[in-house]
Amino acid sequence: MEEPEMQLKGKKVTDKFTESVYVLANEPSVALYRLQEHVRRSLPELAQHKADMQRWEEQSQGAIYTVEYACSAVKNLVDSSIYFRSVEGLLKQAISIRDHMNASAQGHSAVKNLVDSSIYFRSVEGLLKQAISIRDHMNASAQGHSPALGHDLRRPSTGGSRFPPAPARSLQAQLRMSPYVASLFLDSLEGILEVPLL
Structure with missing residues (x-):
């Protein structure tokens, strides 16, 4: 009676041990396979996202450069108000000289007449x-x-x-x-x- 029980218990222990050995032997490959499949499915999408991010970064840098250039141009316009006033004064002087020349020409023509x-x-x-x-x-x-x-x-x-x-x-x-x-x-x-x- 004791031998069959011992055989049954021994068989159970060996089955569990064998199952544990199989699990230990096959589990890393299964994990790597799952990881490989996950990478294979996710890598193209990740690459596309990376390309989109790079393109958006370039566009953002271009927009930032444009805004900075516009801000510098506005600052230069504000600083160039002195030059605009100088140009305005020169234009007024030119108009005055033109009127004086016209008046002088009319005076000379009148005197000549x-x-x-x-x-x-x-x-x-x-x-x-x-x-x-x-x-x-x-x-x-x-x-x-x-x-x-x-x-x-x-x-x-x-x-x-x-x-x-x-x-x-x-x-x-x-x-x-x-x-x-x-x-x-x-x-x-x-x-x-x-x-x-x-």
């Missing part, structure tokens, strides 16, 4: 003197021949005028003025002489 017109004034003075002299001669010789002019004013000339147009043309040539001004002078002469000159 006055100087040029003095010649016309002298010519007009001589012209009026000659016109008055001619009118006096015409009034004095209305009844006969005028020895000073050398023409018979009672006889009409070939152009239908009582007075020859040669003196008026010579005076117009002496004046050397524009046709418009010359026509005004000739109209004045016609009004004084009361005869058409041209």
Whole structure:
């Protein structure tokens, strides 16, 4: 009776020992296999996350650099207010100089026009003197021949005028003025002489 019990107990002990040996022999390989499978499944995702993080880091660094550059530009603009005030002052000076030059040019042109017109004034003075002299001669010789002019004013000339147009043309040539001004002078002469000159 004791031998079968001893055999049964011995078999149980050996089975447990064998199972323990199998567990000890196979457990590291199972753990490594599980670890290998876990790494194989997780590694691509981890690599993708790493690449995304690197790309985000580069973008963040670029954005930080842009913000820093913009901040430095704003600081430089704040510091350059002195230069802007200097430019404003220079522009005001330039505008003032331009206005002064325009005023000077207008003044010079006005003075030049006055100087040029003095010649016309002298010519007009001589012209009026000659016109008055001619009118006096015409009034004095209305009844006969005028020895000073050398023409018979009672006889009409070939152009239908009582007075020859040669003196008026010579005076117009002496004046050397524009046709418009010359026509005004000739109209004045016609009004004084009361005869058409041209």
